[in-house]
Amino acid sequence: MNAEPAMKIVGAGFAAGPPQGETAPAGGSAAHEVAGVGPLDKAFALGLLSDMLRIRRMEEKAAELYGQQKIRGFLHLYIGEEAVATGAVRALQPQDNVVATYREHGHALLRGVGMGAIMAEMYGRQEGCSRGRGGSMHLFDRACRFFGGQAIVGAGLPLATGLALADRMQGRHALTACFFGEGAIAEGAFHEAMNLAVLWHLPVLFCCENNLYAMGTALARSESQTDLCVKAASYGMVTRKVDGMDVVAVHDAVQYAAQQVRGQGPMFLELATYRFRAHSMFDPELYRDKSEVEAWKTRGPIHTFSARLKAQGSLTEEKFLALDASAQSEVDAAVSFAEAGSWEPVTDLLRDVTTPTAKASAMHTARGAAP
């Protein structure tokens, strides 16, 4: 029964159609109705497929390694939702900032964090992208402007708003893409951030990955208004609903939205998607029917997109297998890298609590001030 609203959003023509449900006069939506219609640029399309496969295989491997206790703690997998990160991250520019959640492995990977560094982080190795201090939920990368890995639901939104404020105050032509689940919409942080971003016309792209469940709580059981765009729009925000199982639809929507955000201020995208696996490795999935999961799996982003490319003649089975093998070998290499990694010495336990230079300078000033 919980599948009902989801089916309504994406409708029957899931593989086609323009971004739906824009609530503000954004103009020029016709230019973006290309998603499912015309043939895609082949290299671009294969790139999208390859990225989705890389995420899928990495996540599957993570699940396996979790079973082997190589990866510990909380592990939230992105399987089923790959089209969102894949479509979205490709539409961003290098100077843009990305803020994500604890289900962020895919975003980090596509933003440029090496799979080896991600895997090593999940192993807790000091070769990990956060030196093993963060783990699965706290992937960070300064060079990629990837700001985490924020594991408090909703906490990323004010942070992203502030990053956008800094960009605007410094006159940079950058935006901040903030990914969060629909569960964050119940948090005060969502509302405060929406308000601030619109009030101050900040370049934030709010990407709500609506996978229908906040852990085990279905949207309809937690929100008085299940149309999330209506909520965001109440702040004067431009909003759009997007089929998050369609990688091209996502990409086009984000590309369009990014342009809007850079010029005019914040925008809110609701990306309708579905997580095929449990919330985390601890989740027995008592809250949803197997049949619902199976129904969504028929709309899995990888096989639907593959089918579409094959139908367009852009993809052969051999090519698919080659892409898959390539993803798999990247995963193998990442695992080898993580396995070969080292543990940070316990003597370094207290590092990175504060910034060393700050301490030194404070002490320096202290000495200078002493009469």
Add this chain to the structure above:
Amino acid sequence: MIDFKLPSLGADMDEGTLLRWQVKPGDSVKRGQVVAVVDTSKAAVDVEIWHDGVVQEIKVEPGEKVPVGTVLATLREPGEAMAVQPADEGTRRPVSPSARQRARELGIDPEAVAGTGVQGSVTLADIEAAAQGRPATVVPAVSAPSQAPAADRQREMRRAIAAAMGRSKREIPHYYLSQTIPMAAALAWLQQRNQDLPVTGRILPAALLLKAVALALRRTPQLNGFFRDGAFQPSETVHAGVAISLRGGGLVAPAIHGVETMSLPQLMGALSDLVRRARAGSLRSSEMSDPTITVTNLGDQGAEAVFGVIYPPQVALVGFGSVALRPWVDGGELRAWPLVTATLAADHRVSDGHQGALFLVELRDCLQQPQALADACAAPSIEGKTDHET
């Protein structure tokens, strides 16, 4: 947690010096147990505790003089968990960490040094002073702190007695009555009774007089009890405070409890024990704090009659002079007769001369029937009966 406070051991006591502890932290105590000895300036009194429990912490060290009501020690209720110190800490003298450290450097035993710090703890300064050999701070090894010098004690006792008696005279509207009581029958009965008994079994007239007072009081309860908070609280039973002069001056008036219920031998035993302990300085706090009437007997010293000052919050005092042969008219004939002058000082807030007179007459009559007096035990004990039969 129960606070064990310094009880008032009489109206003349507003402070006391703790002489020694009979218990230490960790000891279990029973209701009624003597736990400490306190110098009230009149006597060293064994102080009893009125709760069962386990001693948690000693708050006042031997030698300290503290006001009535001061918490002397804390007790845990039976079953209450230990609050701080492990039991085996026992009576260890508190020594501050820095004092202990310094004592080690100086080769001094810090626990042999008198403490001037918080809770009597030994401080750094105490150690330094001890190191310089200032004798004043060194505590005698085991013995409890000695009582104050005799002259000081005398002065303090006089001050305490003066304070209590002054208060009595200010607050209590005394009236006085006297009655001459023939003692021939009583003395003859006693002589008869004592004749064949070893010296240890003999009964003094004082015991008979006490018993007679207790029985006579049954008719006039207005003389037995406390006047407190503007009202008289009669007492069900007679706790007779016996005025005992202390050798070297001063007096105490500890109670014998439930006099009307005691057989004469019991009463004699109690009296003898009380006098002995009063002079040895080991009275119990309950004896000091709850007499309901005082009986004073100055006959031994030869006084013919004594007009006493009531001991607050009591409301009456009975005095006996010497028992002596004096002229007495009996059946129209003048005779030499053993007589005693009994007096009553009583509190007009509670009773009138009329009741007082009834009491003295009753007292006289009781003493004319010594055997009945001896037999009258409100609740004779088995021991009492046995004694009586012998």
Add this chain to the structure above:
Amino acid sequence: MKPDRQELLKVIVTLLQAIAPELEADMLVAERPLRQQLDLDSMDWLNFLISLHQHFKVDIPEADYSKLVCLNDVADYVSARMP
């Protein structure tokens, strides 16, 4: 074996000291009444007699109280009746 007179007096004084602790032996005049010298009341006196009875195993009937006035009387009385 009976103690000699000096020894006997010494013991009696010791017994008295238990009742009147401030007593010093050389203060006592052996011929003067004890109760006056030592301010002994009837209870003290009884206790003294009890201690004599217990120490020397002599009986002192009440009728004999009048015979015991000064220290010498006591010594005579005791030495005459000691078993």
Add this chain to the structure above:
Amino acid sequence: MSYREALREALREALQADPRVFLMGEDVGRYGGTYAVSKGLLEEFGPERIRDTPLSELGFVGAGIGAALGGMRPIVEVMTVNFSLLALDPIVNTAAMLRHMSGGQFSVPLVIRMATGAGRQVAAQHSNSFEGWYAHVPGLRVLSPATVEDARAMLAPALADADPVLIFEHAQLYNMEQEVPDGAALAADISSARVRRAGSDVSLVTHGGSLPKTMQAAEALAGLGISAEVIDLRVLRPLDDDTVMASVRKCHRAVVVDEAWRSGSLAAEVMARIGEQAFFDLDAPLARVCSEEVPIPYARHLEEAALPQAQKIVATVQALMGRRP
């Protein structure tokens, strides 16, 4: 100069010195600051840098963190520590932890100022002293300026710190007037405690709004022949153990004075450290004067009774001195 003016001067100086610095908070602009600290700055620096926010502590503190990550040097004013509880998550879970979680990649050069403390009959919800809570958290630096000089001088080094710094301004200090040395001599350190009054019998360890009361108590104690040394912690995290222990080693007795409640408090932490580091120097049990364990009442006499007062400090010290020979 008043404490308030000193804070304003420091803000003005910081805004002039570095274009990345901006002030953000509720009513910092047009209103001039709830405590009038930022009065006049809007006119001087404009609404972008003197930025009024909606009543969204969680939102604007989080945005302050984001702006710091994005290269700015934000000074976020949370009106009072009471409202900062609405922003506990960004302060603790994000600002304090980000550097560590990211393996040292992202420092958060953010300054958060807030008023703290009781004493003005504003009742329970506006009278808390939660400095100690923040001082519990690794990754934060917590400052408690108790003098006009520190109010003037602590902001610059706080801004220079690459990590989040919280500055607690006791609301009762804003009107305090003290002489301040000329600007040149103002480079304060934000790492050490200060001896505010030298003494030899007892160390009184305090900070912030309790400093004036403690100084008053020390004066009264001097009249009683007790020489009290007063330590102003200034920096509540990281604590300057050396200054505290040096004093305790000299005086052998210590009383901690803090307006927060005693249970699980900063006072408890200072006492624990003295116990750990100077145990053998102690000549009396440690003691503290804290607020009574009650929400701060409105009625004046009850509020006064609930808070540390000079007289309580004096009595506590006297009790520690024993029967001095």
